[in-house]
Amino acid sequence: MNKKQILDEIFKRKAVAVLRVKEEDKLKKVIQAIAAGGVSVAEITMTVPNAIKLIEKMNNELDENIIIGVGSVLSKEVAEEAIKVGAKYVVSPILKKEIIETALKYDVPVMPGCFTPTEIYSAFEMGADIAKVFPADVVGMQFFKSILAPMPQLKLMPTGGVSLTNAGDWLKAGACAVGIGSALLDDKAIKEENYLKLTENANTIMNSINSANKN
Numbered sequence: 001m002n003k004k005q006i007l008d009e010i011f012k013r014k015a016v017a018v019l020r021v022k023e024e025d026k027l028k029k030v031i032q033a034i035a036a037g038g039v040s041v042a043e044i045t046m047t048v049p050n051a052i053k054l055i056e057k058m059n060n061e062l063d064e065n066i067i068i069g070v071g072s073v074l075s076k077e078v079a080e081e082a083i084k085v086g087a088k089y090v091v092s093p094i095l096k097k098e099i100i101e102t103a104l105k106y107d108v109p110v111m112p113g114c115f116t117p118t119e120i121y122s123a124f125e126m127g128a129d130i131a132k133v134f135p136a137d138v139v140g141m142q143f144f145k146s147i148l149a150p151m152p153q154l155k156l157m158p159t160g161g162v163s164l165t166n167a168g169d170w171l172k173a174g175a176c177a178v179g180i181g182s183a184l185l186d187d188k189a190i191k192e193e194n195y196l197k198l199t200e201n202a203n204t205i206m207n208s209i210n211s212a213n214k215n
Contacts (some may be wrong), residue, residue, distance in 0.1 A: 001067075001088070002107070003107045003108055003109055003129075004136065005091060006011075006067060006088050006108070006109055007020040007109050007129055008063065009067060010041055010067070010089070010109070010130075010176075010177055010189045011176055011177065012130045012175070013038075013039075013040060013041050014089075014167070014177045014178065014209045014213075015029075015038075015039045015041065015167065015177065015178055015180060015202075015205055015209060016042070016043060016069075016157070016177055016178070016179045017034055017039050017041065017042040017043070017180060017181070017184055017185065018042075018043055018045060018071055018159065018179055018180065018185075019031070019042050019043060019045060019048065019055060019071075019110035019181075020047055020181065020185070021048065021056075021077075021078065021185065021190060022041035022048055023190075024050065024051055024054060025045075026101070026190060027048075027054060027058065027059065028057075029063060029195055029215070030165055030185065030190060030195070030198060031058060031062060031066060031196040032062070032195075033195035033196070033199045033202070034067075034125070034184060034185070034198050034199065034201070034202040035063070035202075036199045036202070037198070037199040037200065037201065037203040037205075038203060038205075038206035039180075039184065039201025039205065039206065040064075040065055040066045040067065040128055041067045041069070042067070042068055042069070043068075043070060043089070043091050043179075044058065044067065044068060044069070044070060044071065044076060045071035046070065046071065046072040046073060046074070046082075047069075047071035047072050051070070051082075051187050052078075052082055052085055053085075053135045054167035055068060055070055055082055055085050055086060055087050056063030056085035056086055056201040059085070059086035059088075059120050060086075060149070062201065066086060067088050067089070068086070068172030068210065069087050069088050069089035069090065069109075070083075070087040070089075070090055070091065070171050071089060071091040071092075072091070072092070072093060073090055073091065073099055073203065074092065074094065074096070074099075074100040075098070075099070075180075076096075076099055076101070076102040076180075077118070077129065078177050079099050079102040079110075080106070081209065082101050082104070083102070083106045083108055084133045086145070087106040087108070088107070088108060088109075089103075089108055089109040089110065089111065089113070090102075090103045090108060090110045091110075091113075091132060092112045092113050092132070093112070093113040093134055093178075094112065094113045095112045095113060095114050095119050095123050095126075095127050096112065098126050099112060100123070100127050101112050101126075101127070103127075104127050106108070108178075109129040109130070109131065110127070110128055110130075110198060111128065111130040111131070111132045111157060112126075112128050112131065112132060113132045113133075113134040113159075114131040114132065114133060114134070115133065115134065115135075115138075115139070117147055117151075117169045117206075118150075119131075120133070120147060120154060120156070121154070124153075125206075126156060128158050128210060129155065129158050130155045130156070130176060130177070131154065131156050131157070131160070132157050132159050132179060133156050133157065133158050134158075134159045134160055134179075135161065136160045136161045136162065136170075137160045137161025138160075138161075138202065139188075141169060141170060141173035142173070144147065144156055144173040144174040144175055145174055147174075148179055149176040153199065155176040156174060156175055156176060157175055157176060157177045157178060157179055157180070157200075158170050158178055158179065159178075159179030159180075160173055160179075162179065162180045162183065163180075163183045164180075164183050164184065164201055164204040164208065165204065165205075165208050166175070166207045166208065167205050167212075167214075168182050168208040168209055168210075169208075171212040171213070172212050178209075180205060183197070183201070183205075184201050184202060184205060185198065185201075186198065186201060189201075194204035197210070212214060
């Protein structure tokens with residue numbers, strides 16, 4: 001898929017799973033489990049041991065419908081390395097121009113972390129596709145409505161504060177998609193290899209998203 005197609009799929013699917021699964025032998029099963037429940041866009045964060053190797057491995061082994069990206073990117077070098085092994089998009093918890101420029105160089109979507117109106121608008125001036133509002137639970141849904149009122153052209157994605165049942169509410173507040181981590185990727189379920197629970201969690205968040213789409 002090219003950049004436009006990847007972005008179109010993210011806007012269509014609405015949920016981006018934030019993966020911090022540290023056990024390599026479980027990662028593939030976790031991704032497959034949430035994909036079975038409808039969450040098929042996933043970022044492997046750089047906090048995961050051997051993240052670059054795992055991004056390459058997952059891209060080679062998983063169904064092509066599953067879109068794997070890289071998260072927690074803090075430098076252009078890491079962004080470039082991840083893109084070269086197959087990361088389909090780049091997510092960062094911070095706003096850093098060189099990360100955006102690297103993604104633009106390789107023509108992949110980029111989602112820098114932003115917190116203020118100025119950071120959000122600056123990100124788009126630099127070429128960002130989506131502003132990852134982080135931590136979103138601090139500012140809340142009203143913040144999204146307030147930002148988009150004077151700047152409706154912006155694309156905002158909350159990360160932090162998104163639950164299995166409020167994802168639809170974030171979309172109603174104006175989010176183009178949601179980033180979700182621990183609420184979806186239940187630590188206890190992963191430890192016990194209860195992958196059905198992860199599929200059920202993914203189903204729940206997708207039901208919330210689909211209910212918002214109907215309204």
